[in-house]
Amino acid sequence: MLQIAFFSVLNGLVYGMLLFMLSSGLTLIFGMMGVLNFAHAGFYMLGAYVAYTMGLYIGFWPALLVAPVLVGVAGALVERHGLRRVHRFGHVAELVFTFGVALLIEEVVALVWGRPAKAYEVPALLDFPLFRVFGSSFPAYKGFMLLVAVAIFLFIFAILSRTRAGLIIQASLTHPGMVAMLGHNVPRVFMVVFGIGSALAGLAGVIAGPVLGTFPGMAQVLGSIVFVVVVIGGLGSLTGAFVASLLIGIVQTFAVALDVSVGNVLMALGVPARASVALHDIWKVTIAQVAPIMPYLLLVLVLMIRPTGLFGTRET
Amino acid sequence: MSTPTPAAARPLAIDQASRSGGLRAFGLWLGVALLLVVLPFVIRTPVAVPIMSQMGIAIVFALSFNMLLGQGGMLSFGHAVYFGVGGFIAAHALNLAAARGVYLPVPLVPLAGGLGGLVFAMIFGAFSTIRSGTVFAMISLGVGELMAASSLIFDRFFGGEEGITTNRAKAPLLFGLTFTKDREVYYLIAFWVVVTAAAMYAFSRTPIGRIANAVRDNPERAEFVGYSPRWVRYVSFCAAGLFAGIAGGLFAVNYEILTAENMGLNASGAVLLMTYIGGIGYFLGPIMGAVVFTFLQSMLSDYTGIWLLYLGILFLATVLFVPAGLAGLLMLHAPAWRAGRLPRLIGPYLLVAVFGVVAAVGVVGAFEMTHFLASAESTRATKRLFGVAVAPRTAAPWLAFIALTAVGALGLRWAAPRATAALAEANRPGPSR
Numbered sequence: 001m002l003q004i005a006f007f008s009v010l011n012g013l014v015y016g017m018l019l020f021m022l023s024s025g026l027t028l029i030f031g032m033m034g035v036l037n038f039a040h041a042g043f044y045m046l047g048a049y050v051a052y053t054m055g056l057y058i059g060f061w062p063a064l065l066v067a068p069v070l071v072g073v074a075g076a077l078v079e080r081h082g083l084r085r086v087h088r089f090g091h092v093a094e095l096v097f098t099f100g101v102a103l104l105i106e107e108v109v110a111l112v113w114g115r116p117a118k119a120y121e122v123p124a125l126l127d128f129p130l131f132r133v134f135g136s137s138f139p140a141y142k143g144f145m146l147l148v149a150v151a152i153f154l155f156i157f158a159i160l161s162r163t164r165a166g167l168i169i170q171a172s173l174t175h176p177g178m179v180a181m182l183g184h185n186v187p188r189v190f191m192v193v194f195g196i197g198s199a200l201a202g203l204a205g206v207i208a209g210p211v212l213g214t215f216p217g218m219a220q221v222l223g224s225i226v227f228v229v230v231v232i233g234g235l236g237s238l239t240g241a242f243v244a245s246l247l248i249g250i251v252q253t254f255a256v257a258l259d260v261s262v263g264n265v266l267m268a269l270g271v272p273a274r275a276s277v278a279l280h281d282i283w284k285v286t287i288a289q290v291a292p293i294m295p296y297l298l299l300v301l302v303l304m305i306r307p308t309g310l311f312g313t314r315e316t
Numbered sequence: 317m318s319t320p321t322p323a324a325a326r327p328l329a330i331d332q333a334s335r336s337g338g339l340r341a342f343g344l345w346l347g348v349a350l351l352l353v354v355l356p357f358v359i360r361t362p363v364a365v366p367i368m369s370q371m372g373i374a375i376v377f378a379l380s381f382n383m384l385l386g387q388g389g390m391l392s393f394g395h396a397v398y399f400g401v402g403g404f405i406a407a408h409a410l411n412l413a414a415a416r417g418v419y420l421p422v423p424l425v426p427l428a429g430g431l432g433g434l435v436f437a438m439i440f441g442a443f444s445t446i447r448s449g450t451v452f453a454m455i456s457l458g459v460g461e462l463m464a465a466s467s468l469i470f471d472r473f474f475g476g477e478e479g480i481t482t483n484r485a486k487a488p489l490l491f492g493l494t495f496t497k498d499r500e501v502y503y504l505i506a507f508w509v510v511v512t513a514a515a516m517y518a519f520s521r522t523p524i525g526r527i528a529n530a531v532r533d534n535p536e537r538a539e540f541v542g543y544s545p546r547w548v549r550y551v552s553f554c555a556a557g558l559f560a561g562i563a564g565g566l567f568a569v570n571y572e573i574l575t576a577e578n579m580g581l582n583a584s585g586a587v588l589l590m591t592y593i594g595g596i597g598y599f600l601g602p603i604m605g606a607v608v609f610t611f612l613q614s615m616l617s618d619y620t621g622i623w624l625l626y627l628g629i630l631f632l633a634t635v636l637f638v639p640a641g642l643a644g645l646l647m648l649h650a651p652a653w654r655a656g657r658l659p660r661l662i663g664p665y666l667l668v669a670v671f672g673v674v675a676a677v678g679v680v681g682a683f684e685m686t687h688f689l690a691s692a693e694s695t696r697a698t699k700r701l702f703g704v705a706v707a708p709r710t711a712a713p714w715l716a717f718i719a720l721t722a723v724g725a726l727g728l729r730w731a732a733p734r735a736t737a738a739l740a741e742a743n744r745p746g747p748s749r
Contacts, residue, residue: 092389104629
């Protein structure tokens with residue numbers, strides 16, 4: 001039991017920090033432009049694929065640096081030539097546009113790299129068990145993922161709270177009109193933030209690709225979860241995104257690890273396990289099976305009860 | 317506009333106008349019904365009837381989606397939930413009817429689906445419609461994912477991986493009608509298309525349908541007038557669920573199988589694509605979108621493995637350049653048509669079309685060669701493209717297609733503003749210059 005708990009917490013932390021790398025960019029973009037970017041997970045996927053291909057020629061480590069930059073440039077271009085254009089048609093058009101971009105990224109990836117999953121492997125340098133406890137080992141690569149995610153987290157907070165550029169970004173979140181009056185080029189700030197957010201998503205893809213798999217459906221797997229994180233944490237709130245990422249990450253890994261069915265739980269509570277035919281389906285549902293549903297249940301509940309999210313200050 | 321009429325004459329005039337308008341509308345629906353009846357006799361290729369059945373289902377589904385997006389301003393990423401649930405319930409109802417559990421002839425099965433869609437829309441709508449905008453979109457996404465994930469758990473109802481199969485030949489008969497041939501099913505679908513389209517059009521004309529437009533444009537003001545925006549949205553949402561369920565029921569009758577995929581995010585995305593391509597601002601838009609989308613889907617998938625990419629490009633191009641969709645593009649020409657100035661547009665439009673085709677050939681060629689190289693069939697050296705054998709592993713075809721793309725794009729940049737200007741000139745009120 002202790003072993004399950006220990007590794008679930010560790011894996012949950014890794015997964016949660018990965019979610020944070022995706023959701024931090026998304027929540028900044030949302031907070032600024034008021035648009036939920038469906039294509040965000042698409043940039044995550046692009047990062048993994050670009051890094052995979054570059055890794056074949058220049059190795060993992062240079063690709064780790066270059067691929068996010070390329071993805072960031074792609075994101076900035078999408079903002080400059082697409083999103084800015086549809087902005088005048090309203091929020092619904094923007095949502096629809098990013099939905100289309102997400103679709104297009106998936107199709108282009110399938111076109112260029114094919115439908116089957118790519119053998120994007122953990123670099124040999126990190127392919128060893130970091131430590132062994134309770135008879136199971138923890139791979140060094142996951143430790144590296146955690147390290148990168150924490151570094152990114154500190155980096156974002158330092159930039160946003162300690163630098164002039166961060167102040168301008170924070171001000172643009174809440175008072176874009178005033179920032180423009182002070183002589184800052186707000187559209188350019190938007191473009192840069194969109195680019196940086198996409199680059200962060202790309203970086204998440206680069207380091208997650210070897211662990212979670214590199215295939216054309218990888219964006220859809222995480223895409224909706226990232227939305228859940230951003231909404232639960234509060235739209236536009238970095239702290240909220242951080243807390244919600246860890247929450248979702250740990251809850252999901254724990255749920256997957258627990259192979260207990262509703263019938264077992266009821267039996268443990270002293271309810272006689274008489275599974276009638278009508279209730280049979282519900283009876284044999286295990287916690288692990290419910291795990292994929294839980295984030296969406298949380299999403300709907302939060303939107304119903306507290307649309308500002310946990311740490312958000314305003315509604316959409 | 318027109319010369320003012322004496323006050324006493326006005327009520328009579330309005331009465332007459334509405335009566336003749338009603339007659340005209342009735343004639344229009346009758347004409348549509350007649351057209352649907354004769355279509356299978358006009359288009360005689362064997363694949364036409366199944367494709368037209370598919371179009372009919374898509375039309376009902378897209379129209380119900382536009383009750384939310386176009387008329388109510390609610391962008392849903394989970395509308396396939398009501399389509400799918402309606403379909404599953406219709407399939408189960410059909411199986412029950414086949415086992416003589418209930419008397420339910422095939423023509424009435426879509427009603428069972430509609431009822432299922434309505435009940436689920438009433439449940440989910442209760443909390444989805446509290447707000448509109450992004451919150452609504454997010455809740456619809458959450459509900460969609462929730463149902464998609466649930467479909468893997470409750471396999472007694474959703475049939476797990478294999479889905480639920482049914483057999484329409486075993487159901488009891490109504491008036492001795494059997495549905496064994498494709499054409500018979502087509503007529504059943506056509507009947508339901510006309511009935512539901514007329515009902516949805518009528519809904520958009522009712523007071524609540526009109527208020528739905530007001531709530532879409534300015535919820536605060538609608539509230540001050542005395543309407544609860546939430547209630548108005550809820551009613552629209554339930555109606556949309558009902559018609560999506562009917563579409564799902566038609567799907568169950570037509571294909572006799574439903575899987576969890578029918579209610580997944582991809583199905584919800586497809587209906588958004590077709591509705592947007594057709595145009596969300598007009599009643600005709602979703603119909604056009606459904607026809608075009610289904611046609612492209614069934615035609616393109618015969619020729620290329622990357623048809624979804626082309627549909628995605630078409631969708632993005634619509635969002636970027638023609639946000640009003642195909643129907644909006646057509647309606648843009650109404651003033652010019654009334655003024656009899658459409659012929660002057662032929663020249664500029666022909667130029668745009670020529671450059672557009674050149675650019676499209678270049679882009680499609682490059683994509684197809686990429687697809688050829690990336691897919692397993694690349695053991696061969698050449699591929700037939702546009703009736704010519706090209707060798708994707710040499711530089712020449714790449715250069716040719718890139719050149720075509722560049723020429724087409726530059727030409728479009730030159731010709732498109734001219735076409736827009738010509739249209740603006742043709743639409744200008746007053747006598748022609």
